[in-house]
Amino acid sequence: MNKYPFIYTFFLIVLVSSCSNTRFLSEGDLLYTGATVKVEGKEVSKKERKALKSKLQELVRPKPNAKILGLRPKLYIYNIAGETKKDKGFRYWLKNKVGEPPVLYSQVDLEYNKSVLQNFSENNGYFNAKTSADSTRRGKKATAEYTVKPARQYKINEVKFPTDSSVLATAVRKTSKRSLLKKDQAFNLDVIKEERARIDGRLKEKGFFYFNPDYLLVQVDSTVADHQVDLIVKIKEATPKMAETPYQINKIIVYPNYSIGVDSLIDNKNSIVKYNDITIIDSTKMFKPRVFDRTLNFSKGDLYNRTDHNLSLNRLVNLGTFKFVKNQFKVSDTIGNYLDAYYFLTPLPKKSLRLELLAKTNSANYTGTELNLNWSNRNAIGGAELLTISAFGGLEVQVSGQNNGFNVYRFGSEANLIWPRLVAPFRFHSPSGFVPKTKLTLGYEYQNRTKLYSLQTFKGSFGYLWKESERKEHLLNLTEITYASPRNVTALYLDQIQANQSLQKVIDKQLIFGPTYSYTYTNTVQKRKKNTFYYKGTVDLAGNITGLATGADTKKGNTINIFNVPFSQFIKIENDFRHYYKLGPDSQIASRIIVGAGYAYGNSTEMPFIKQFFIGGTNSLRAFRARSIGPGTFDGSTTATNTFLPDQSGDIKLELNTEYRAKIYGLVKGALFIDAGNIWLLNENADKPGAKFSKKFISELAVGAGVGLRFDFSFLVLRTDLAFPIRKPYLSEGNRWVLDKVDFGSGSWRKENLIFNLAIGYPF
Numbered sequence: 145m146n147k148y149p150f151i152y153t154f155f156l157i158v159l160v161s162s163c164s165n166t167r168f169l170s171e172g173d174l175l176y177t178g179a180t181v182k183v184e185g186k187e188v189s190k191k192e193r194k195a196l197k198s199k200l201q202e203l204v205r206p207k208p209n210a211k212i213l214g215l216r217p218k219l220y221i222y223n224i225a226g227e228t229k230k231d232k233g234f235r236y237w238l239k240n241k242v243g244e245p246p247v248l249y250s251q252v253d254l255e256y257n258k259s260v261l262q263n264f265s266e267n268n269g270y271f272n273a274k275t276s277a278d279s280t281r282r283g284k285k286a287t288a289e290y291t292v293k294p295a296r297q298y299k300i301n302e303v304k305f306p307t308d309s310s311v312l313a314t315a316v317r318k319t320s321k322r323s324l325l326k327k328d329q330a331f332n333l334d335v336i337k338e339e340r341a342r343i344d345g346r347l348k349e350k351g352f353f354y355f356n357p358d359y360l361l362v363q364v365d366s367t368v369a370d371h372q373v374d375l376i377v378k379i380k381e382a383t384p385k386m387a388e389t390p391y392q393i394n395k396i397i398v399y400p401n402y403s404i405g406v407d408s409l410i411d412n413k414n415s416i417v418k419y420n421d422i423t424i425i426d427s428t429k430m431f432k433p434r435v436f437d438r439t440l441n442f443s444k445g446d447l448y449n450r451t452d453h454n455l456s457l458n459r460l461v462n463l464g465t466f467k468f469v470k471n472q473f474k475v476s477d478t479i480g481n482y483l484d485a486y487y488f489l490t491p492l493p494k495k496s497l498r499l500e501l502l503a504k505t506n507s508a509n510y511t512g513t514e515l516n517l518n519w520s521n522r523n524a525i526g527g528a529e530l531l532t533i534s535a536f537g538g539l540e541v542q543v544s545g546q547n548n549g550f551n552v553y554r555f556g557s558e559a560n561l562i563w564p565r566l567v568a569p570f571r572f573h574s575p576s577g578f579v580p581k582t583k584l585t586l587g588y589e590y591q592n593r594t595k596l597y598s599l600q601t602f603k604g605s606f607g608y609l610w611k612e613s614e615r616k617e618h619l620l621n622l623t624e625i626t627y628a629s630p631r632n633v634t635a636l637y638l639d640q641i642q643a644n645q646s647l648q649k650v651i652d653k654q655l656i657f658g659p660t661y662s663y664t665y666t667n668t669v670q671k672r673k674k675n676t677f678y679y680k681g682t683v684d685l686a687g688n689i690t691g692l693a694t695g696a697d698t699k700k701g702n703t704i705n706i707f708n709v710p711f712s713q714f715i716k717i718e719n720d721f722r723h724y725y726k727l728g729p730d731s732q733i734a735s736r737i738i739v740g741a742g743y744a745y746g747n748s749t750e751m752p753f754i755k756q757f758f759i760g761g762t763n764s765l766r767a768f769r770a771r772s773i774g775p776g777t778f779d780g781s782t783t784a785t786n787t788f789l790p791d792q793s794g795d796i797k798l799e800l801n802t803e804y805r806a807k808i809y810g811l812v813k814g815a816l817f818i819d820a821g822n823i824w825l826l827n828e829n830a831d832k833p834g835a836k837f838s839k840k841f842i843s844e845l846a847v848g849a850g851v852g853l854r855f856d857f858s859f860l861v862l863r864t865d866l867a868f869p870i871r872k873p874y875l876s877e878g879n880r881w882v883l884d885k886v887d888f889g890s891g892s893w894r895k896e897n898l899i900f901n902l903a904i905g906y907p908f
Contacts, residue, residue: 165216165246166284168223174249174281178208179288181261187296188270196265200292203260208247212809218244242810249286254279261292269331270294271366298331301372306379312352312388313379316360319346325375336362336375343377348450351390353473353483359383386475393446394482398436401426402470402488430491432526438565439463439579440487448473448483458577460489463564465528467492496520502538503860503904511902512552514538530562550596556589558603566608580610597651598631607660617664625657627709628754640790646831647790654752655709658686668724678722684755687713687747696747704747712752716742718797722908730807736908738799743826750795750827757797757823759846762903764799765819767848767867769899774823777834777844779874794823796837798845801908805854815852817865820845822873834874843880847871850899854906865901 166175181200183193209219222243228236254277265273272295279288303325306313324339340357347355358380365374417424419433421444439459441452453471460469468490476482500516516536524531537555560583566572567582574580587603607621630651641647662682670676690696691713696704703710718740725733742751761770772780775794799821808814822845824837834844850867870883887893 165219165223169246169248169284173246174284174286176206176208176247176249176252177285177287179204179252179257179290182289182291183294184291185293185295188294192297193294196268196270196292196294200261200264200290203264204257204288204290205260206247206251209244216244218242219246222246249279249281252279252286252288254288257288257290261290265292265294267333269297269299271298272296296371298366298371298373300325300327300329300331300375301368302327302374304374304376306377310388311390312347312355312383315347315350315352315390316343316377316379319343322346331364331373339377345450348448351392351447351449352387353391353448354384354386354389356387359387389481391448391475391481391483393442393444393448393485394476394478395423395484396421396440396442396444396487397423397425397484398440398487398489399425400431400436400489400491401428402468402490404468404490430523430526431528435463435528435564436487442485455575455577456487459579460487462577462579463528464530465492465522466490492522494521494523496522512538512540524561528564530564531560532562533557533559551594553592553594554589556587558585558587560585566610568608572610574610574612576611576613578611578614580608582606582608592632595634596637597633599651600629600631602627614669615665615667619660619662619664621660623657624660626654626754627656628654644790644831646829649750649753650791652753653709654712654754655706656686656712656752656755657690658684658688660684674726676724676726678720678724680720682716682718684714684716684742686716686755687711688715691746694747698747698749711747712744712755713746713748714742714744714751714755716740716751716755718757727806732805734801734803734805734906734908736799736801738797738821740797742795744795753793756793756795758791758793759797759799759821759823762863762865762901763907765821765846765848766817766850766865766901766907767819767869767897767899768846773821773846773873775825775832775835776822776837776841777873778832792823794835795826796824798822798841803907808853811856813854813856815854815865816850817852817867818847818849819867820847820871822846843877844873845871846873848899852901861905863901863903863905863907865899865903865907867899867901868897 169175179201181197181204183197183200185193188196209216222239222245225235225239225243228239230236258275258277262273262275265275274293276291277288278291279286303320303323305317305320307317319342322342324335324342329335337357340360340362343360344355344357359382361378361380363376363378365376366372368374415425415427417426417429417433420437421442422433422436422440424431424433424436440456441459442456446452457469457471460466466489468488470488472486472488473483474486476484496519498516498518498520500514500518502514502516503512514536515538516534518532518534521531523529535555535557538553540552540554562584563582564579565582566580572580583605585603585605589601589603590598591601592598603624603626605621605624607619607624609617609619611617630653633651637647637651660683662680664678664680666676666678667673668676668678687696690704690711694704696702696713698710705711718738720736720738722734722736725735727733740757742755742757744751758771759765760768760773764770765773769789771791771793772789774780774792778792780790780792799819801817801819801821803815803817805813805815822841824841824844825832825835826837828836846869848867848869848871850865852863852865854864855862868886870886871881873880875882885893886897
């Protein structure tokens with residue numbers, strides 16, 4: 145009996161918890177343990193019966209107490225917590241937050257559930273379905289059983305739209321080409337409702353402001369053929385005249401300084417400004433009139449349409465200047481069918497000061513804290529411009545890694561000015577609800593890597609940001625300038641340079657300037673989709689025009705300096721593609737592919753260090769130390785001392801990640817993952833044998849696997865990962881797979897191979 149103690153213990157727990165839950169019930173109460181739905185009958189196919197059963201099962205109420213491995217732990221916790229005298233404390237929290245009260249059979253309404261199943265069947269074309277309900281009692285537990293016998297499903301024979309010549313009927317008839325109701329489609333009441341909403345949406349685009357779906361009637365004629373129906377779309381006779389009429393825009397009135405409860409609608413001569421088709425009423429003259437001319441999509445005389453209505457509201461919200469945005473349309477006192485559009489805008493405080501304390505992690509396995517002081521002016525020049533000036537300081541330490549103790553201290557300042565338009569010699573109008581923006585940035589950062597060196601970096605950029613839609617975003621920096629200069633280089637680091645000359649480029653002065661462009665597409669906000677995607681493509685063109693203009697060619701001895709620093713000239717392209725496959729409401733498979741390459745030419749023989757690619761770490765290959773893999777088959781640990789492991793960089797990058805994510809319990813989520821990838825150099829490097837990219841790159845991929853926990857506190861996600869390598873590219877060919885050497889029982893193996901990552905947020 146002692147041979148399998150775990151098995152006996154498990155079944156004992158199952159038996160005890162199963163019995164103990166019912167002993168807490170009051171006399172006469174029965175624990176409701178769930179319902180079964182059977183779909184019977186030979187008039188529908190097996191596939192139809194299975195699909196109908198799945199939908200019907202979800203409709204039955206109430207749901208029984210949650211089960212895990214056959215147990216009801218939340219109910220058991222509720223029971224053992226006992227009575228609580230106060231609405232607070234540990235016992236109250238345990239009982240009401242962690243626990244779950246018993247679902248009793250007395251809460252089950254068999255007749256109500258029976259009618260719900262019957263109605264659902266009929267609403268999906270099974271007009272002659274028969275439904276019955278019963279229950280079964282076993283001891284102090286009870287279940288419910290429902291049986292549905294559907295007849296043959298009705299299909300659509302023909303869809304008929306209004307035929308009269310009225311303005312409204314003609315408009316309804318013109319929407320028929322995109323009707324959701326199709327011949328031979330199964331009758332479905334929900335689709336009929338969606339069709340009414342679709343027609344209403346199309347009419348709203350044609351000026352029918354006062355129309356709504358309730359003015360449409362879809363009659364069903366089931367006498368036309370065997371198990372077929374005609375659907376007849378009609379306009380109700382009680383439809384008011386206003387709903388039958390398309391309207392045009394007349395006046396457009398904006399109150400940009402509206403306050404609830406304050407008389408801010410006084411129209412005096414000093415407060416009224418007319419700009420093109422817009423009347424602006426604001427005695428403070430807080431905003432320049434052109435702000436609203438650029439933001440509002442309506443013009444006088446336009447036919448009302450819902451698209452411009454919603455776009456105007458979205459653009460006002462996206463200015464980031466107003467706390468509340470309210471819109472109202474009223475019938476104009478002008479002769480004819482006209483609407484006056486009113487916009488009531490409540491501004492946010494113009495200036496604000498915010499202090500933030502942040503916890504952060506990065507791809508180099510550094511974890512730390514940062515203090516930010518931010519000052520904002522939301523209407524800096526009167527055109528809804530956003531001016532922000534920030535000062536920051538922080539500390540980062542490496543929790544796991546050979547560079548533990550080489551802490552990073554950083555401080556600096558940054559100023560941003562954002563115009564809610566494109567500051568350009570041409571007029572740009574975005575058809576989306578997002579306001580195109582121009583951004584100017586100036587910044588300075590001082591970074592001290594203790595025991596190694598310090599870097600001071602000056603940055604500046606000027607560019608445009610615009611969104612086609614909520615899915616597509618563009619960022620074009622006409623110029624992005626970076627100047628980096630080293631200071632306080634230590635003897636330890638200089639000694640390392642003697643052994644590894646590639647470390648010199650880390651502390652070389654760098655001047656990088658040129659345009660950058662990135663395009664982002666994502667549909668991950670669509671929570672109901674099973675497959676969602678994210679893609680970001682980036683192009684960085686540094687020093688290209690200057691290099692061509694000056695004829696710079698370092699290989700021929702013609703190196704051009706600016707302020708005694710050779711400028712960098714290169715092309716860099718990076719693609720980040722992610723796919724999310726939803727397995728269920730609380731589980732998914734997330735995958736990522738990163739492909740990037742950089743090519744230095746003209747005034748440069750190699751890519752600047754800060755623009756190269758790195759791999760390994762908390763958001764990359766989690767089974768390897770941060771920035772320790774590659775390039776190629778080169779083993780960077782051979783150049784390290786006992787105290788310092790230099791970062792490895794490359795010109796080409798390939799990374800692949802797949803992660804299974806699932807909810808374990810409450811706010812705790814688990815993950816199983818596998819990561820693969822490497823970086824390479826484009827050219828041979830005598831100090832790094834095996835680093836050059838070749839056709840054997842697939843055989844040079846590093847691979848790691850692991851498990852993780854994610855604690856989702858809603859305001860942040862704390863992530864822990866435990867990973868180990870299963871393929872090491874720096875080993876000799878034929879010996880790179882090390883899966884057969886995995887030995888969790890060996891202390892020396894664990895010390896050498898197990899990597900613990902602590903991070904904030906998901907890796908991708």
